[in-house]
Amino acid sequence: MSRKEMILRAATRLFSAKGFKETSMAELSRMSGVAGGTIFYHFKNKEELFLSILEGFKSDIVEEFERYRRERKFDTGLDMIEGTISFYFYLVGRMEDRFLLLHRHDAYELAEVNPLCGEYLQSIYNCLLDIFEQAVQLGQEDGSIAGMPARKTAMIILCMVDGLARFNTYKLYDAGALYNELMQSCRRMLQNNQTQQQEVDSC
Structure with missing residues (x-):
């Protein structure tokens, strides 16, 4: 692992655990095992480091979903929605530190004074x-x-899914306990009435 990668990994853990404000570069140096001067060689300040983490997070999300959809075959778009929801929760567990960082209020406080941070956050949610x-x-x-409306529908689904993921991220509620109910709610909201009737008739 390169020193830059070591810095990014340690910074992600610190930002997610302590928040942007409470994380010091001296603490990052201790955790990463990388000298302060080397950290500033790669990142001119803490904000640039934070933005680099957000940028990498977005790239990884896109890459993971593209790989998932290449490897999986879906019979219908509704099946793809259900698979996407399931894979989203998988990523929340696998990328726990980065989702916690995304869900912390610190990021949005920084976005109020740093427009570029706001753009990065928006680009993650847009993707x-x-x-x-x-x-x-x-x-x-x-x-x-x-x-x-496809965009508005996607936004409603994301709000439902990410809202439940936040409960899980903050250890407030086990997302798995409501997983089936979430899937049923999305299915009822999305399903074409004609398709619903066909399923009823086949029972």
Whole structure:
């Protein structure tokens, strides 16, 4: 692992555990085992380091979802939505530090004084919205999802999924305990009435 990667990994752990404000570069130097001068060689200040973590987070999310969709085959757009929700929770568990960092209020306080941070945060959520929107549009094309504004629908789904993920991230509630109910709610909201009737008739 390169020194830059060591810095980023340690910084992610510190920012997620203590927040942006409470993390010092001296503490980062101790945790990463990298000298302060070397840290400032790679990142001119703490804000640039934080933005680099956000940028890498977005790239990893896109890469992971692209790989997941290449490897999985979905019969319908509705199936893709359900798979996307499931994979989202998988990533929340696998990238716990970075999702905690994303969910901390520190990031949004920084965004108020640093417009670039706001743009990075928005780009992360926009890429997540794009992922859900693509599945909604596919479902509308194949008839498995009702005709409704795809972007707004994707936003509602993301709010439901990410809201439950936050409970899990903060150890307030086990997301797994509501997983089936979440899936059922999304299915009822999205499913084309004609498809619902066909399922009833087949029972």
